[in-house]
Amino acid sequence: MNELVFYDTLRQGLWISVVISMPILTAALVTGVAIGLFQALTSVQEMTLTFVPKLAAILIVFWISMAFMTETLVGFFTGRIVPMIAGI
Template identity: 65%
Template structure:
């Protein structure tokens, strides 16, 4: 049986990794949404698809550019934290 301190430390580290991995996508989504909203407010264009398509394109572009970083971060977390716990180390 796994000790509570090891469980909570692994959970804390996993949540930290999830936050680090999600920051680039969430930051770009926030910046794209605010900038498009500002343009809509300034030009009085209230089209719903105008916010969706550019934001989706920005998210996909950032995901594609940061995919290596995300993969390496998650693989190192699994190799350093989870695999030793699974095999009993």
């Protein structure tokens, strides 16, 4: 295997990991900012208040985007990794 092919595959794998994690990280960010704004406006400084809504938002977004994540990973594996293993 050529170094160029190795680094290109590594780059593509890292980019796919970024794309796959983006919906979950965005949901956590938006929920965290909304709860932080709520805490700042109401002067409620409860540390556990941010945990449950973030966890619920992450689980909902994960459940919704599970098909997208699976299709993306399977596409990368069958389109890039399997041909490299088979030597095509």
